Amino acid sequence: MPLIAILPGDGIGPEVTSQARRVLEALGLDLQFEEAPVGGAGYLAAGKPLPDATLALAKRADAVLFGAIGDPRFDALERRLRPEAALLAIRRELGLFANLRPATLFAGLEDASALKPEVVAGLDIVIVRELTGDVYFGEKGHRTTMEGLRQGFDVMSYDEGEVERIARVGFEMAKRRKKKLCSVDKANVLETSQLWRDVVNEMSVQYPDIELTHMYVDNAAMQLVRRPTDFDVIVTGNLFGDILSDQASMCAGSIGMLPSASLSAWSGANGMYEPIHGSAPDIAGQGKANPCAAILSAAMLLRHSLVDEASALRIEAAVAAALAKGARTADLGGSLSTSAMGDAVLTELQ
Numbered sequence: 302m303p304l305i306a307i308l309p310g311d312g313i314g315p316e317v318t319s320q321a322r323r324v325l326e327a328l329g330l331d332l333q334f335e336e337a338p339v340g341g342a343g344y345l346a347a348g349k350p351l352p353d354a355t356l357a358l359a360k361r362a363d364a365v366l367f368g369a370i371g372d373p374r375f376d377a378l379e380r381r382l383r384p385e386a387a388l389l390a391i392r393r394e395l396g397l398f399a400n401l402r403p404a405t406l407f408a409g410l411e412d413a414s415a416l417k418p419e420v421v422a423g424l425d426i427v428i429v430r431e432l433t434g435d436v437y438f439g440e441k442g443h444r445t446t447m448e449g450l451r452q453g454f455d456v457m458s459y460d461e462g463e464v465e466r467i468a469r470v471g472f473e474m475a476k477r478r479k480k481k482l483c484s485v486d487k488a489n490v491l492e493t494s495q496l497w498r499d500v501v502n503e504m505s506v507q508y509p510d511i512e513l514t515h516m517y518v519d520n521a522a523m524q525l526v527r528r529p530t531d532f533d534v535i536v537t538g539n540l541f542g543d544i545l546s547d548q549a550s551m552c553a554g555s556i557g558m559l560p561s562a563s564l565s566a567w568s569g570a571n572g573m574y575e576p577i578h579g580s581a582p583d584i585a586g587q588g589k590a591n592p593c594a595a596i597l598s599a600a601m602l603l604r605h606s607l608v609d610e611a612s613a614l615r616i617e618a619a620v621a622a623a624l625a626k627g628a629r630t631a632d633l634g635g636s637l638s639t640s641a642m643g644d645a646v647l648t649e650l651q
């Protein structure tokens with residue numbers, strides 16, 4: 302029986318993962334669940350954000366459903382003890398280099414988007430974000446300059462192997478979709494990006510059917526709000542993908558709508574599934590969080606780790622049906638609580 306590790310984390314993490322778990326349980330599949338603390342909750346339980354037992358569970362599970370981490374109470378701790386360190390460590394430990402972030406506009410949410418309905422109608426893009434490299438994992442620290450000034454630094458780097466494996470995910474994803482891949486970088490300024498662009502170009506000869514374009518990240522941010530539906534698959538680095546996916550979420554109506562899959566291989570491997578949002582301390586504990594991103598992450602878990610496409614589609618159809626009938630949390634302009642939104646999805650589960 303597949304084991305699903307549930308790591309609820311902090312803030313709204315437990316609120317949204319509990320709704321995703323309800324939906325998974327309602328499918329009637331033979332699944333086993335085990336929960337463990339992570340982030341600020343991990344620090345409180347075991348003195349470090351990623352307790353050994355939590356990491357061991359994540360490694361032995363068939364898939365991990367992750368909530369969110371982050372708690373302002375711990376922002377002054379040294380970096381390795383902060384909640385966010387747990388998320389970076391788990392991604393690195395599980396080798397989750399490929400982060401798929403689909404941004405889809407569900408029918409009926411046109412009015413929730415920050416953009417005009419005609420600009421976002423039909424939005425269906427996937428951001429393929431590299432997840433275990435870039436400035437997030439480079440050497441970092443504080444030092445003093447020759448002039449005696451405090452200086453912070455974070456080293457950005459990618460080697461060609463790292464670029465090739467994430468670019469392959471981008472090309473393969475595009476092959477299964479509209480065959481358009483846009484690689485986003487900052488090659489006009491950054492050497493890391495120049496290598497990225499060179500490697501992506503070299504690989505493109507293996508994918509003659511894919512229309513490959515390159516775009517600088519500043520332009521990509523602008524085009525995402527100008528003509529978001531022109532994009533199909535975007536492949537980009539860790540930092541740019543983090544930022545652009547939060548931006549894309551508002552094309553789709555809310556950051557509470559975007560799920561993600563973090564994978565160590567193109568398909569079939571164990572992976573981690575989480576909403577793209579954080580712990581939202583401003584609304585935590587109030588039952589206001591939109592659980593759809595977490596619920597849709599559970600669908601991605603079924604699709605990618607358990608290779609159960611039919612169950613994934615059941616969940617996605619239930620979310621679509623609930624939204625089509627007007628179910629809305631506050632971020633979508635409605636008044637449903639987190640659990641009432643979960644109820645609405647459960648009602649539609651066929």
Ligand SMILES: NC(=O)C1=CN([C@@H]2O[C@H](COP(=O)(O)OP(=O)(O)OC[C@H]3O[C@@H](n4cnc5c(N)ncnc54)[C@H](O)[C@@H]3O)[C@@H](O)[C@H]2O)C=CC1
Pocket residue numbers: 313317368369370371372373385388556557558575576577578579580581582583584589590591592594632
């Ligand atoms: N993957 C993760 O666990 C992530 C953790 N974080 C952490 O989360 C904490 C808060 O970070 P922020 O920058 O505020 O980002 P955030 O994503 O937590 O929140 C940004 C805004 O979006 C709203 N929001 C987020 N998720 C929502 C949902 N499901 N339903 C309705 N509204 C939602 C929040 O209320 C807030 O106004 C920080 O400690 C940060 O480090 C941030 C991003 C990702």
Ligand SMILES: CC(C)CC(=O)C(=O)O
Pocket residue numbers: 385388389543577578579
């Ligand atoms: C909290 C960070 C470690 C990452 C982040 O913002 C994200 O993965 O979306």
Ligand SMILES: [Mg+2]
Pocket residue numbers: 543544547577
């Ligand atoms: Mg982020």
